[in-house]
Amino acid sequence: MSVVTHDIAPDGDVYIVLRNPNAVSVIPIVELRKYGTDPPEYIPDENAVALSSWHPPALKDDEAAGYRFRVSSHHLTAVSPVFRTMLKGPWKESVPSEETTSLEVLDQTPAVPIIREISTTDWNVHAFFTVLNIIHGRNNEVPRAASIKFVTDVAVIVNYYECAECVTLAAELWRSNRNFKGYGRGSIMLLFVSFVFSWPRTFSSMARLVLEQGEGAEHVDTQDLDIGVIFERLDKERKLLVPLIYRKLGQLRADLLNKHGNKHDMQKELGSWDHGHKGVSVARVMDLLNSFPSPSWKDPEEKCPVHSQNCSVKALMKPTFDKIREGFENIELADFQAKKV
Numbered sequence: 001m002s003v004v005t006h007d008i009a010p011d012g013d014v015y016i017v018l019r020n021p022n023a024v025s026v027i028p029i030v031e032l033r034k035y036g037t038d039p040p041e042y043i044p045d046e047n048a049v050a051l052s053s054w055h056p057p058a059l060k061d062d063e064a065a066g067y068r069f070r071v072s073s074h075h076l077t078a079v080s081p082v083f084r085t086m087l088k089g090p091w092k093e094s095v096p097s098e099e100t101t102s103l104e105v106l107d108q109t110p111a112v113p114i115i116r117e118i119s120t121t122d123w124n125v126h127a128f129f130t131v132l133n134i135i136h137g138r139n140n141e142v143p144r145a146a147s148i149k150f151v152t153d154v155a156v157i158v159n160y161y162e163c164a165e166c167v168t169l170a171a172e173l174w175r176s177n178r179n180f181k182g183y184g185r186g187s188i189m190l191l192f193v194s195f196v197f198s199w200p201r202t203f204s205s206m207a208r209l210v211l212e213q214g215e216g217a218e219h220v221d222t223q224d225l226d227i228g229v230i231f232e233r234l235d236k237e238r239k240l241l242v243p244l245i246y247r248k249l250g251q252l253r254a255d256l257l258n259k260h261g262n263k264h265d266m267q268k269e270l271g272s273w274d275h276g277h278k279g280v281s282v283a284r285v286m287d288l289l290n291s292f293p294s295p296s297w298k299d300p301e302e303k304c305p306v307h308s309q310n311c312s313v314k315a316l317m318k319p320t321f322d323k324i325r326e327g328f329e330n331i332e333l334a335d336f337q338a339k340k341v
Helices: 073-079 081-088 125-135 148-161 164-175 185-196 200-213 228-260 263-270 282-290 313-329 333-337
Strands: 003-007 014-019 029-034 041-044 066-071 094-096 116-121 296-298 305-307
Touching (some): 029 185, 066 073, 066 125, 125 148, 148 164, 148 185, 185 200, 185 333, 200 313, 200 333
Antiparallel strands (some): 014 066, 094 116
């Protein structure tokens, strides 16, 4: 199979060779709980994340074994400390190109400038091509719309080469009206993208979905997204919330029992909750409790059962739920960037 060559900078002094293209996996594998099953069953999230992908005409050869891009070292080193180190240091990734090291070339007068060669692997070729075009100011080659998968492929590359700043304007263009209301692989991808490009509000919204609707890190494989530390930290916080709700519910049951009646009747009204239960989201527990009918009891001076909206599970658990939601609102991107190495 052939190696496709593309001149991004016709007078460039560097070749970047992309081998084993399109091997990076940026779509997480997420299993969502199917409620109403016992024992619990989980089904894969298959919501579309790759629609509206963009394919530059010059890179249509999907059978190529690799791609070679002629670029400018000046542009690369100006925006990326990783490229700067590769081109100025003794890295094996940076070697003179075979095209410029033959005796025939070396004997020529005047001397032909040496074109160095950098090898890289696995990146999505269209995303890599786009990043290089942005670095070299070739804005006409940059797509105006992109799927979340394409944007995530770009973010993975940008994160590796530490050049998010130069891609920010394009990322803002792709960001328009992009959001996810529900938890799944799309929201996790956008969580990563918003972290790389420093979008505080988007990051907070997607992090909230993990806390509120997530069902456990054991049901998520983040693939090649460098977000494991962030996701594990969010999931660790999430794990504390459901037991907190269970404890408050236990206190509520005890308080109502002491005030109003029979233990058996109160357990029948409020149910019996398993504190060690896993794989259930905070949102699911809160929705179930908010749907509970008001407990009833007989007032000693009345003949009929008494119901009070002020004593409903929803009303009595409201302070706890409000505190949890307040915690959701306080998620800050800066707290996670401080951990970035």
